[in-house]
Amino acid sequence: MFEKIVGEIESIGLELMTLNESIYAEPELGEKEFKSCCAHIRFLQEHGFQVESEYLGIPTAFKATLNSHKPGPTIAYLAEYDALPEIGHGCGHNLLGTVSSGAGVVLGRVLSEVGGRVVVFGTPAEETNGFKVDMADHGTFDEIDIAMIAHPGACHRCSGGSLAMEALEFKFLGQSAHAAENPEDGINALDAVINMFNNVNALREHVRPEARFHGIIKEGGVAANIVPDLAVAHFYVRAGSKQYLQELVQKIKNCAEGASLAAGTQLQVQKYEKSYDNMVTNSMLSETYCRNLLSMGVKTIEDSSVNELGSIDTGNVSHKCPTIHPYFCITEKHMSKHTRAFAEATVTPFAYGEMKKTIGALVLTGLDTVMNPDLLKKIKAEFDVTEK
Ligand SMILES: [Zn+2]
Numbered sequence: 001m002f003e004k005i006v007g008e009i010e011s012i013g014l015e016l017m018t019l020n021e022s023i024y025a026e027p028e029l030g031e032k033e034f035k036s037c038c039a040h041i042r043f044l045q046e047h048g049f050q051v052e053s054e055y056l057g058i059p060t061a062f063k064a065t066l067n068s069h070k071p072g073p074t075i076a077y078l079a080e081y082d083a084l085p086e087i088g089h090g091c092g093h094n095l096l097g098t099v100s101s102g103a104g105v106v107l108g109r110v111l112s113e114v115g116g117r118v119v120v121f122g123t124p125a126e127e128t129n130g131f132k133v134d135m136a137d138h139g140t141f142d143e144i145d146i147a148m149i150a151h152p153g154a155c156h157r158c159s160g161g162s163l164a165m166e167a168l169e170f171k172f173l174g175q176s177a178h179a180a181e182n183p184e185d186g187i188n189a190l191d192a193v194i195n196m197f198n199n200v201n202a203l204r205e206h207v208r209p210e211a212r213f214h215g216i217i218k219e220g221g222v223a224a225n226i227v228p229d230l231a232v233a234h235f236y237v238r239a240g241s242k243q244y245l246q247e248l249v250q251k252i253k254n255c256a257e258g259a260s261l262a263a264g265t266q267l268q269v270q271k272y273e274k275s276y277d278n279m280v281t282n283s284m285l286s287e288t289y290c291r292n293l294l295s296m297g298v299k300t301i302e303d304s305s306v307n308e309l310g311s312i313d314t315g316n317v318s319h320k321c322p323t324i325h326p327y328f329c330i331t332e333k334h335m336s337k338h339t340r341a342f343a344e345a346t347v348t349p350f351a352y353g354e355m356k357k358t359i360g361a362l363v364l365t366g367l368d369t370v371m372n373p374d375l376l377k378k379i380k381a382e383f384d385v386t387e388k
């Protein structure tokens with residue numbers, strides 16, 4: 001089976017490069033990835049997938065399924081294809097999506113022999129308003145046995161964690177007045193925001209080390225001689241678990257309420273972006289993937305013992321079914337993501353070599369869970385424990 005899979009990857013190698021480079025050449029921002037989404041759908045349809053376009057009513061989302069019509073689990077690969085402003089595919093989502101669709105096609109070619117189902121999900125807007133959150137809320141992943149996604153990086157790295165995140169807007173409403181003639185008639189909303197930042201900074205000493213909260217002042221008055229009647233702060237609050245995030249969000253809200261009370265303002269709090277859950281890697285699934293990656297000829301895989309300390313929408317998927325989100329190497333030297341240089345690295349012969357090994361590992365891992373029910377049982381048992 002190993003030889004067959006390697007042969008199948010080689011046989012679609014040119015098509016994968018074409019898909020990757022067409023998306024690279026025309027980078028599209030989140031929720032506007034029309035051409036990129038179409039390119040994936042065309043590729044998957046040509047390889048026999050049934051495609052539901054505009055999945056859940058989102059124009060650039062899709063669900064592509066290939067069913068062996070024999071009993072077996074459902075394996076999902078998650079494709080992203082959104083780009084960044086100015087620097088195009090600086091996060092490498094062109095190659096990320098290509099790897100997921102490629103893995104789907106190759107696994108699909110062997111499923112007829114072993115059973116099961118493979119689904120490739122097109123998941124828009126990872127960089128901004130991650131659609132995986134809506135998919136997870138909708139129940140999309142409740143019918144999935146395992147989900148996998150591999151992100152381009154500067155080395156091969158095991159799937160790790162990420163921080164749960166909430167984006168909060170604090171709006172303080174005061175009373176304007178002449179700042180010199182009758183300041184006693186005013187209620188200074190900017191004071192409330194400044195108080196809030198001081199309260200929040202005092203909180204930093206008394207939170208868990210992985211917690212992160214960082215804010216900006218969006219609005220803080222219009223002229224120095226007018227007491228500001230409106231001030232707005234935006235905060236991202238991040239924590240290692242969903243539970244601790246809720247505790248932390250409450251503490252941050254308390255900081256705002258205390259600040260508001262002291263300044264005499266009215267306070268309104270709302271979320272201004274979607275909340276991301278923390279990523280929980282299924283370690284049994286991750287070990288299987290890493291073993292397969294070594295068998296594909298990768299020499300070293302870096303450990304992922306520390307949290308990434310960012311937030312990803314695959315985190316929400318990981319609370320619905322066993323999930324991994326490893327990184328795969330596309331550069332021979334260290335390089336930071338979200339740069340033009342990283343975008344250029346996604347279309348090099350080196351990247352294509354590692355892309356094929358990564359697809360191989362993703363396919364072999366899917367296949368392992370189809371052919372080894374005991375393994376799948378262990379993966380699911382671990383998921384049940386971590387989700388309790
Ligand atoms: Zn990114």
Ligand SMILES: [Zn+2]
Nearest residue numbers: 091093126151
């Ligand atoms: Zn990314």
